[in-house]
Amino acid sequence: MTLFARLRLLLCLLLAWPAMAALAAPDYVGSESCIDCHADIAEAWSGSHHALAWTDAEEANILADFDGTRFELGDMTAAFRLSDGTYAVTVTETDGTSTDYKIHSVVGVAPLQQYLLETEPGRLQSFDVVWDVEQGAWFHLYPDQDLPPDDGLHWTGPYKNWNARCAECHATGYKRNFGIQSQRYRSTQAEIGVGCEACHGPGAAHLAWAGDPDLPVEEDGLDPYGFSMSFDAAERDAYVGQCAGCHSRREPMADGNPLPGTPYHDAYTLSLLRPGLYEPDGQIRDEVYVYGSFLQSKMYAEGVGCANCHDPHSAELVAEGNALCTQCHSPAGNPDFPTLRKAAYDTPDHHFHEAESQGAQCISCHMAERVYMGVDGRRDHSFRVPRPDIGARIGAPDTCTDCHADRSQDWAAAEIAARFPNGRQSTPHYGEALAAGRADPAAAGEALLALALDERQPGIVRATAAEMLAPSGLPDLPDRALPLVSDPDPLVRAASARLQAGAPAEIRVRRLMPLLSDPLRMVRVETARSLVDVSPQGLAPSQVALLRAGMEEWQRSLVTRLDYPETHLVLAGLALSQRNAEAATSAFRQVVEMDPQRAEAWVMLVRLAHATAGPRAARQVLTEALQVLPEDPNLQQLDSQLPR
Template structure:
């Protein structure tokens, strides 16, 4: 079965061996030297970094690092029991009795995080690390379950031993330095490596051997240092800084295995999630755990050139000042010469916020950076820095900052109070959240507004890209023509979404329009173009375009191959196989999905339908019975069973 999936990836997606042409001999890349080497010269910076969450993002399972109570404590939840203890040799262990009665004892492999919770990683088979769902609350000093409302038996894909809680594939790259996943899809085993666990100096600055050599030469001979001190990342550039932080602080799909080289442009390394249902509220406020970048891109702060390090000290990760002083370093009567367009005014005053000083309502972040709790007790702020709009709540269904605190009051009350305080405000006009809210239920009925939003250069790129994504759901080919100028937009997010919209066109017309995008500077755009041209016959293209298509397909192949431990990837492979009418490969890919995650009902439905078409109703019912055994109450599967009738 698996050979069919590999064949699909390597043969169908790549089409033929990519044409690479003449390539220059690459310069020798710098090597990692480790944070301990950096500490030899940069002692003050190292001391600050050692106190940070970055340094403690992933640590060894030692008494110094583990803060939880392992002194024969237990935690029980929904039929599962975890017992925490320490062996005579000092090994920290967790004995887990699952809902099905099976018991297994695990040594704690390593530790994730330090506050407000600490999580423990268990090696369930050689090389495979899983994030255990029972974690330690460092503030309340107690054990708790991350998902107390979910029924998670061992055969559920969301169980702590399942693919979505796998540390190697889902988490380690952002908790380590110089990480390589090294997943073998044939054995389904990991042989992961890293330069060091934890986010060390070189995770952000890049490998340091050239810097070290340059520094030694400077001391010995007084020769000129290398550009940017021998590092790959130039943190003097705000956009470079933002993109370097965004690599981990975003909800995204990786385009390559392991750690991208620091300094890699974001859109060469990742495909950023847009403002879609389940991730963001209709107005762009955070909903699921989307981290920071997608929010920040919506903000006026980002538009005006504010960088992460304007507010966060990069080595301690702490704010650069206490409380409102972070904001008033710019938002004050004195302003900030680095941002000359900023209105100079008094903001940290009851005349602005209409709350008593010291009251929670007087804190800038409580109105402009509403916090949400993730992972049980971890409060994180929305970085879109939005002005409260309770007047939009009835239209968008989104929460608002005012009634987050004044929970006994409706949004209409909050809207009237703001209107009273700011009767002449110019911040109560139309908002893209109104369009998105309507588009979520009726994308075909909002195409005019979506098209105008997508074409508006004053609107944030992530918003415009989301508008294009909704237009793609309309099924109207005329919209692809209308949006074609956006294929040349300066924002890679917009270009990639505009490419996806062209899939509404017939293959040849689509190909004529997308050929230039196959050599786009951003890998995420090239991959979007390759996807959109999957059904375009190679012979329909000129020779140079065929070469570009092969190269773009190679990008796509590399991206897919880096995520073969994801059920989502095999769903994509199945879709490719369906496009090419390769039924054995589609069956193999869908089967791989349900082997990894038996709750992926969409894969079961397709397996049943393919079996019905190729093997007859008896075989289809056998597949459906297997699906129902894993998902006995699922309405879609039960409806399909009813449609198929008795045996």
């Protein structure tokens, strides 16, 4: 049975299964159960951004003005009101349709607050008109985008769906529970908001232990106190990975929250330093939520973790201003990090700005700020030395000219060179190889391979270089990249699998079999994806079993994301690889039903129609596509080629 046939069978079986139970996690007890014993911690948590990440639509939680206020943007209007204790909004769309919605629930507390609307039973959507807490006014998150109601990026579309895109990081014990057949959500959670058990794990066993500490905890996978997640400073990667589950740009491999304590790479596939997400040198560009940046930093490499700077319960910084950094970066140093150079940094001799000024703040130079959602400034956690010299060459920003916007990067580079004559501005930086790889992977092949093999560089950087190498056509790439298959970093191992594509099938299978037994699911799934074209014929039974297990693991991860247009693009690609035109057409059709603006799916539908039913059928599909995307150049090119 082919891969796609197995996947279709799996989907059929899922369609026959009953909907999941309302809440299949009876061992969650709720944050209220923790207060009596942990009053100080509970008080710090109760006002935190974690506790207020998602709240009920009640007066105590809503900060916006619903007293008959109104927001207009072009032909779209939103009229807000409070009537008999119910918060509501009447939305008039650009096509003239008006719909009245109750405010279902509230997201966040500062610097903006967003409101969720239930557009059909169980389906929650994030409304794009939000409240600026500091300015006390409504504003639109995307004022420059013309988004009609049928656009996938419209607030009612799949990319603004709360159940699929956001809820798991704003809730505790969350399950999406999307019905494949009904196309409806029956989402559940133990608690809205990021509660105690979102990080520590279900608390029933801990409560039992607290009632009688002399009784040992007997459940597998729990620590001596009854938790699935132990925040042990000696296990830095484990607790940073627990935070990263939400504070990262990633693709989940399961439905809803993984059990706290699940290794990060067993639960998610981390987004690498790709265009649109990161600048060419790895600085943040889009909302990437910290982890991918932090992995690039020397601080991470030296053992620093989230709790060294952030209080995990209040979510506040452990010190204010430069004191946060000088707890380590000072003449006294920090005994927890003995290799750190002891020196005075909070001084004009280092930062060359007036003391206490904005320019004298460590974060101004070493943590670039970018603004998202209109008003939400977030800091780059790669903690990098400013490199305007590189920025001038590769088109990346730098913190010097972020402030000195009237000056050039060449000016900033010269100033740094004069003030730090032995500084890092003369040393190579991985950003140059990555920028070259974005421009021309073939021309940058040697530099990318050298970067991927350089174990002194951060794993996420090396994995990004390896990913760029796949289409480079570099001679003897499978042999030269072979060391990456056994690399200690899971991101590098996962990226290495595609680099073996040019090896003979027998050799490729032999080399990648160990990765199908990798301890981390992300590596196994990425390896299975790279072996989709391998036939089981001629393989040993043990190899067939490993390959089948990897494929099934990949399939299960896809099945949990059938409410994503992107997943159906993957399924369409699988069908094409199996020469199954019918299944590919069905998958591409599902893509454009969920997001009509996906031009690449329309193009493939036209081509498939031409291949299977001839030019007249292709013209019919193209006419349909052009009604949605009349200006798309690829569709226009097809329009000029097909007979009328």
